[in-house]
Each structure stands twice: as structure tokens, then as C-alpha cells.
Ligand SMILES: Cc1cc2nc3c(=O)[nH]c(=O)nc-3n(C[C@H](O)[C@H](O)[C@H](O)COP(=O)(O)OP(=O)(O)OC[C@H]3O[C@@H](n4cnc5c(N)ncnc54)[C@H](O)[C@@H]3O)c2cc1C
């Protein structure tokens with residue numbers, strides 16, 4: 001997922017005329033072989049790397065907001081002055097360059113040294129323990145160090161693998177387009193260098209809130225001053241005859257994805273049970289491997305509950321154009337070695353079955369510890385649970401969302417990371433309210449959809465553009481405002497909507 005952008009635009013090392021630079025306009029150029037974005041803000045000039053450190057998105061097509069630049073692809077946000085990755089999903093900074101103005105010419109000079117973590121002042125907890133080494137846990141651990149936290153830091157994860165880029169498990173990696181080396185978010189050396197003690201392949205069995213200790217399943221204990229729970233979610237399991245057969249898979253972890261990749265080497269016909277995001281991404285990836293795919297789902301239109309009928313119908317059509325067969329309005333009844341039998345009586349041949357019928361937040365640990373749980377671990381606006389000093393982030397957290405005015409829990413990668421980042425700062429006493437506008441993306445074949453906002457229900461849908469031309473925006477309206485926006489390759493509009501909601505709801 002890395003790669004530099006092609007060099008385009010002016011040679012900024014040679015310089016560009018000052019009077020040609022408009023305020024708050026992104027100028028894409030290059031200097032000394034690096035793609036660079038130059039920004040003028042009054043008498044100030046900023047030159048930063050033009051390539052997002054997440055998946056190499058083009059920052060020159062991004063949005064400037066209050067001294068930051070936001071990436072058009074998945075809305076990461078960087079500080080223009082320091083290059084710091086302020087908001088997930090980017091974890092690394094972008095480079096910053098010297099800028100000089102001389103004789104009416106603006107020139108980009110040398111790369112500045114990377115900003116050092118700020119020296120921390122004031123009281124900080126001596127020991128922080130993070131339970132869960134996924135999106136939220138990893139983002140929290142990295143943020144603590146970026147914020148200059150110097151105390152002991154332990155991250156415990158049930159999965160033996162290093163934290164991975166989970167969205168890739170159903171997309172490029174499963175499709176055979178991304179090697180496994182791309183998956184870990186960080187190397188083992190990174191964690192060692194940042195003094196993040198990893199305890200992987202181990203489960204926390206219980207939390208002693210009064211004694212500030214967690215007990216692990218190997219009998220060991222870890223004490224803490226502040227605790228972050230980021231245990232994610234478990235796939236919903238089906239109870240059907242044949243569901244435990246070896247060719248039947250779920251998908252959450254790297255090992256699950258590896259097992260599907262291995263099965264796909266010899267499989268010829270797959271049945272995907274579940275027509276939501278994971279199921280459909282799996283279907284697209286298996287088609288990329290030339291496996292015949294049938295999708296089974298109870299809803300009449302896939303994704304309609306989240307994306308509306310029109311976008312759902314379009315996604316279905318795109319899959320059908322790629323040869324996927326749908327069996328909708330029905331459920332599986334049983335599975336055998338050769339087929340899946342449906343409730344409507346159909347028998348669909350399959351030598352590979354992947355089940356993706358949703359997830360349940362992994363709240364058992366929190367529940368047993370006596371924390372308040374209500375379809376998720378209940379947290380306040382600072383992401384602290386009902387137990388002081390215990391925070392929760394990611395798929396398990398249900399927080400008071402300032403945009404909808406409701407307590408919400410979502411299952412999105414970027415949100416999980418941003419929750420982890422805010423929780424980390426609050427463990428250091430920042431008292432930062434979590435106010436991010438929810439964002440997620442999905443990619444299926446040549447269709448990428450970005451979704452900003454949160455709409456569990458809506459009164460009306462407005463569509464602008466054309467799905468077939470891969471340029472469209474779908475607005476979900478309710479209560480007199482736009483609750484959410486789904487876009488197909490209208491990245492700028494998606495970024496602008498995110499900003500619009502931030503400003504609108506801060507009033
Ligand atoms: C295949 C796949 C594709 C996805 N694609 C997208 C996408 O394209 N876009 C998007 O927005 N979202 C996507 N998601 C959703 C996104 O990955 C999740 O919302 C996100 O990972 C949640 O982060 P988390 O930290 O809460 O949980 P996770 O990332 O699941 O991490 C939870 C961690 O907690 C650990 N754990 C659980 N219980 C314990 C315990 N008792 N002790 C120790 N460790 C424990 C687990 O082992 C794991 O390491 C996808 C999810 C999957 C599975």
C-alpha cells in the first residue's frame with residue numbers, strides 16, 4: 001500500500017512566482033525528486049509531501065482546514081506545520097520542507113527534520129494497559145507515545161499476529177493483489193523502539209477494577225493506573241447443520257483470511273452467506289480469483305439498510321456484471337461438503353463457504369468487570385467507562401455522538417482508530433470530547449464508496465450524479481438536515497461534507 005506519486009506540476013525547487021500563488025489553494029509540484037504540495041496562507045507558506053502515508057492518497061486533491069490538510073481518500077488529517085498525523089487512518093507524518101521567498105519567487109528547499117514528541121509536563125499515569133491490539137488499541141498506543149507519554153505501556157492482544165490492516169483482509173490481500181508483508185500496521189522493532197510491550201496471543205480473562213489489575217489466561221497479571229478496553233467484535237456464528245465443516249469460514253483475523261486464501265487455491269465454487277460489506281467484499285475478492293460465487297442474504301436488496309435501495313441495487317448490479325449470483329430473501333438451512341441448502345429449497349453447489357453475517361461487540365470482559373454495558377460499553381464524551389480510569393474505544397464503545405444527539409456504536413476502521421487516539425489523549429488528562437464525524441469506506445471491483453455521517457434511518461434520499469459513470473453522491477436526509485453522505489469517486493465532496501457537519505454541529 002505504499003508508492004510515491006508521479007512528479008507533476010512546477011519544479012518548486014526552482015520556484016514559482018509569488019503573485020501567482022492564491023491563498024488557501026493547493027499547488028502540486030515537486031522539488032528534488034519528491035512530490036510536494038505548496039500552500040500559501042497570507043504571508044505564511046507551507047510545503048509538505050504530497051503523498052498520504054496511509055495508502056498513498058493524493059494530498060494535492062485534499063482539503064485545507066485550520067492549518068491542516070485532509071486526504072481525499074480516507075480523510076486522514078495532517079498538521080501543515082509539523083506534518084504530524086493528527087487523525088487516523090494515517091499513522092506516519094508527512095515530510096515538511098523549508099520555503100523561502102526571494103525577489104518575488106517562492107522556492108521549496110530542504111526537508112525539515114521530523115518533529116519530536118512534545119516533552120510532557122504534569123501528572124501522567126505511571127502504567128497504562130491496553131486490552132486489544134487492533135485498530136483502536138494500536139492507535140491509542142501510538143498516540144500515547146506521539147504525545148510524549150514516557151511511562152510503561154503494555155498492549156495485550158488475543159491474536160498471535162502483530163496488529164494488521166484489517167480492512168485489507170477482505171479486499172486486496174484476499175483478492176491476491178497485496179502481499180502479506182503489507183498487512184502488519186507496524187513491525188516488531190517499531191513496538192520495541194517505542195517501548196510498547198506486546199503480549200500477543202494472550203487473552204485477558206478478567207479485570208479487577210478496584211485493585212487496578214487485569215488477569216491473563218496464562219495466569220499472569222498486569223497492574224495499571226489507566227486501562228483502555230479495545231476488544232473489538234466477534235463474528236456472529238450461525239447454528240446450522242454442517243457449519244463446522246472444514247470448508248466453512250468466518251472472517252475477522254489474519255489467520256481467518258489466510259485460511260480462505262489457502263482454500264481459494266483449489267476451490268471452484270464459493271457460497272458467501274451474508275450480503276453486507278464483508279460478504280460482498282469477499283465475493284468481489286473471490287471473483288478476482290476466478291472462483292464462481294453465489295451470495296445468500298435475507299434482505300431483498302443488499303446493503304439497503306445502510307446505503308439505501310438505489311445504491312444497494314447498483315452494488316448488486318455491479319456484482320452481477322462480474323458474474324456473482326444472488327439468492328436474496330432467503331437464508332441457509334444446512335451445509336454439506338458439496339453444497340449449501342437454502343430455506344427456499346434451492347441447493348447451491350459450494351466447495352468453499354464464507355459466512356459474514358455481522359458481528360457482536362466483545363463486551364464480555366467489561367460486563368464481568370461490572371462496567372455499564374448497553375449494546376456496547378457505555379462511555380462518556382471523554383470515552384471513559386462507568387469505572388474511573390477505565391476507557392473504551394473501537395467497535396465496543398457506545399459514545400454520546402454530538403452529531404446525531406444519540407449514543408452510537410459503529411464498526412468502522414477509521415472511527416475505531418480515532419476513538420483510540422482520543423482515549424489515549426484523555427488517559428493523559430486532556431479532557432478532549434470525541435466529536436469525529438463517522439467515516440467508512442468500502443471497495444468492490446472498480447467501485448469505491450466513502451460514507452460520512454451516521455444515519456440508522458432517514459426520511460428521504462437525494463441522488464446527484466450517475467452510479468454507472470462512477471461519479472455520484474447520495475444524501476440521506478432526516479430531521480431537516482443531511483445525516484450522511486455516500487459518494488462514489490466524489491472525494492472532495494465527501495471531505496467538504498465532513499467539514500460541513502463538524503461546523504454545523506459545533507454551533
Ligand atoms: C475483514 C474486515 C474488513 C473490514 N473492512 C473495513 C473497511 O473497509 N472499512 C471500515 O471502515 N471498516 C472495516 N472493517 C471494520 C474494522 O476493521 C473494525 O471496525 C475495526 O477493526 C475495529 O477496531 P477495534 O480495535 O475495535 O477491534 P479489532 O480491530 O477487531 O481489534 C480487537 C482486538 O482485541 C483483541 N481482543 C479481544 N478480546 C480480547 C481479550 N479478552 N484479551 C485480549 N485481547 C482481546 C482481539 O484479538 C483484537 O486484537 C472491516 C472488518 C473486517 C473484519
Ligand code: FES
Pocket residue numbers: 052053054055056057071072073074075076089090
Ligand atoms: S490514503 Fe490517505 S487516508 Fe487513506
